[in-house]
Amino acid sequence: MSVPLPGQGIVKGLVETARNFVGSYVEKDRLVTVQYPEERVPQAEASRNFPFLVYDGDDWQKGLRCVACQICEKECPPQCIYIVKDTARKPDHTGKLQFQPRLFEIDTSVCMSCQVCVEVCPFDAIKMDVEYELSTSDRFNSLLLRKAQLAKPNQYFHKIHPAEAAEVDARLGADKAKAEAKAAAATRPA
Amino acid sequence: MNSEPAKLENAPLAKPYELRPKALADGGQPGELLEISMGPQHPSTHGVFRMDVVLDGERVVKLKPVFGYLHRNHEKIGENTTYLGSMPYTDRLDYFCSLTSNWAYALAVEKLAGLQAPERAEYIRVITAELTRLQNHISLVGFLLQDMGASGTPLMYAFREREKILDLFESLTGARMMCNYMRFGGCRCDLPPGWLDQARQVVGEFPRFLDEFEALLSGNEILLSRTQGVGALPPELAVNAGITGPMLRASGVNYDIRKVDKYGIYDRFDFRVPLGDHGDVYDRYMMRVLEMRASLKILEAALRDIPDGPIMDPKSKLRGFRPRAGEVYGRIESPKGELGFYLISDGSPKPCRYRVRPPSFINLTILEDMCLGHYVADAVIILGSVDIVMGEVDR
Numbered sequence: 039m040s041v042p043l044p045g046q047g048i049v050k051g052l053v054e055t056a057r058n059f060v061g062s063y064v065e066k067d068r069l070v071t072v073q074y075p076e077e078r079v080p081q082a083e084a085s086r087n088f089p090f091l092v093y094d095g096d097d098w099q100k101g102l103r104c105v106a107c108q109i110c111e112k113e114c115p116p117q118c119i120y121i122v123k124d125t126a127r128k129p130d131h132t133g134k135l136q137f138q139p140r141l142f143e144i145d146t147s148v149c150m151s152c153q154v155c156v157e158v159c160p161f162d163a164i165k166m167d168v169e170y171e172l173s174t175s176d177r178f179n180s181l182l183l184r185k186a187q188l189a190k191p192n193q194y195f196h197k198i199h200p201a202e203a204a205e206v207d208a209r210l211g212a213d214k215a216k217a218e219a220k221a222a223a224a225t226r227p228a
Numbered sequence: 229m230n231s232e233p234a235k236l237e238n239a240p241l242a243k244p245y246e247l248r249p250k251a252l253a254d255g256g257q258p259g260e261l262l263e264i265s266m267g268p269q270h271p272s273t274h275g276v277f278r279m280d281v282v283l284d285g286e287r288v289v290k291l292k293p294v295f296g297y298l299h300r301n302h303e304k305i306g307e308n309t310t311y312l313g314s315m316p317y318t319d320r321l322d323y324f325c326s327l328t329s330n331w332a333y334a335l336a337v338e339k340l341a342g343l344q345a346p347e348r349a350e351y352i353r354v355i356t357a358e359l360t361r362l363q364n365h366i367s368l369v370g371f372l373l374q375d376m377g378a379s380g381t382p383l384m385y386a387f388r389e390r391e392k393i394l395d396l397f398e399s400l401t402g403a404r405m406m407c408n409y410m411r412f413g414g415c416r417c418d419l420p421p422g423w424l425d426q427a428r429q430v431v432g433e434f435p436r437f438l439d440e441f442e443a444l445l446s447g448n449e450i451l452l453s454r455t456q457g458v459g460a461l462p463p464e465l466a467v468n469a470g471i472t473g474p475m476l477r478a479s480g481v482n483y484d485i486r487k488v489d490k491y492g493i494y495d496r497f498d499f500r501v502p503l504g505d506h507g508d509v510y511d512r513y514m515m516r517v518l519e520m521r522a523s524l525k526i527l528e529a530a531l532r533d534i535p536d537g538p539i540m541d542p543k544s545k546l547r548g549f550r551p552r553a554g555e556v557y558g559r560i561e562s563p564k565g566e567l568g569f570y571l572i573s574d575g576s577p578k579p580c581r582y583r584v585r586p587p588s589f590i591n592l593t594i595l596e597d598m599c600l601g602h603y604v605a606d607a608v609i610i611l612g613s614v615d616i617v618m619g620e621v622d623r
Binding site for chain 1: 309310312313314315316317319381385388391398399400401402403406408416417420433440443444445446447448449450451452546547
């Protein structure tokens with residue numbers, strides 16, 4: 039075995055740095071910096087940031103899918119969701135009367151984007167948003183999102199998570215068809 | 229009820245703080261000693277960690293690690309929230325390796341509830357865990373070199389490669405670091421289309437980067453003289469102190485939980501466990517490099533063999549999850565060592581006792597023994613080679 043010359047290892051290392059320096063001009067692989075905010079990385083389907091409430095149709099108050107069952111409020115690990123039930127009821131997508139939230143607030147300064155609320159929601163009412171440029175100069179009031187700020191249309195959900203939204207719509211459509219068939223059978227005269 | 233409070237004059241006095249130098253490099257008597265406090269904001273202390281170091285000249289004669297600055301009640305919160313509710317908190321234990329922390333917790337709860345992850349989920353777990361090991365080790369080597377004064381270059385190269393693995397995590401789990409991906413009895417969602425090809429590409433390109441990285445570092449004379457013979461950890465001490473992971477194997481003790489327990493499907497993969505000889509910082513550095521090469525072998529096999537199928541045990545449920553009463557200890561080989569979760573269930577939706585065995589906390593306990601007699605600049609390197617993450621040390 040030959041004895042390495044003194045300084046050989048350092049020279050070998052410098053060759054590597056030179057290779058990376060020169061390579062950064064020609065190889066895409068060695069120059070990976072994305073010049074934010076001029077350039078942006080496309081967002082993955084699974085991206086998530088803070089939750090929002092989905093509504094169907096044009097009127098956000100009528101179309102809100104949330105039925106104020108408060109499961110997400112109970113399951114939320116850092117307990118950042120606050121819900122107050124309304125006494126008035128409204129029909130859901132199958133025409134059944136359901137409760138609705140009078141207050142629905144999420145404290146995004148506490149939320150840790152874990153997606154547990156989305157997973158436990160049986161009504162597909164709460165989903166994860168991907169908006170990330172949310173800085174504000176007001177620590178308390180603007181970070182506490184109210185119902186009106188949280189409500190976003192189903193089209194928006196389709197835009198940010200197309201595959202998941204299509205699957206949810208198919209499921210809700212099947213529910214609705216089943217309920218209509220049942221209602222038609224019940225109203226048919228005997 | 230009539231017990232009186234203990235009288236102050238009878239209480240034992242606190243022992244006066246005295247310096248007892250354990251060792252000096254030349255065996256002589258200590259001269260004038262200097263006590264300095266390194267941290268908790270020093271850039272080389274890996275987070276909010278403080279060392280009270282007593283120096284004789286530049287030699288360390290006493291070292292007291294002080295931690296707890298990042299304590300956030302993880303275990304108590306775990307006892308007051310549902311089993312599922314603790315899963316996102318395990319991401320925050322070792323925030324470099326959230327997927328292995330997830331796995332350890334999921335494994336413990338699966339043992340408790342008698343769940344079995346399906347084949348595809350087991351493969352996904354192995355793939356994500358080995359990718360986690362790659363990105364943990366590569367960034368550790370970068371940080372270690374940063375501690376040695378190689379400002380920037382190795383760390384930037386390491387982070388460039390880590391970024392590719394984090395992109396994989398993001399497209400799979402939705403988050404780069406706080407993945408929150410494993411569930412009791414499987415995984416949260418299936419692999420997105422094209423993910424496996426992307427992973428194969430990243431894994432295929434990684435050896436070229438490792439070769440370059442080793443050419444840059446492994447034979448470098450400055451690195452050799454800074455690390456060889458520094459911070460040697462004898463195997464007897466390592467075993468007695470409960471050290472696990474690459475630290476233990478660098479001292480020459482063949483103990484890898486992937487081989488010992490064969491949890492998950494690790495018995496199907498053929499990989500070798502690298503072992504060190506001297507237990508010094510250089511061996512610990514080489515251990516990380518060699519483990520990355522072993523991980524690449526596992527990844528190639530797993531990405532080739534992954535079957536189709538379900539990813540959740542049908543018996544598992546998300547809401548109203550109540551495992552039967554009992555106690556369980558689930559452990560895995562996380563990149564830093566043995567990560568274990570000890571749970572006691574009383575049949576309610578919340579664990580009755582929730583305890584984490586964090587590898588980096590226990591690996592940190594012998595820091596003084598490794599540092600005594602070395603220069604204070606070497607103490608920083610020795611700390612860097614232990615591979616600690618304060619989120620896990622303090623919990």
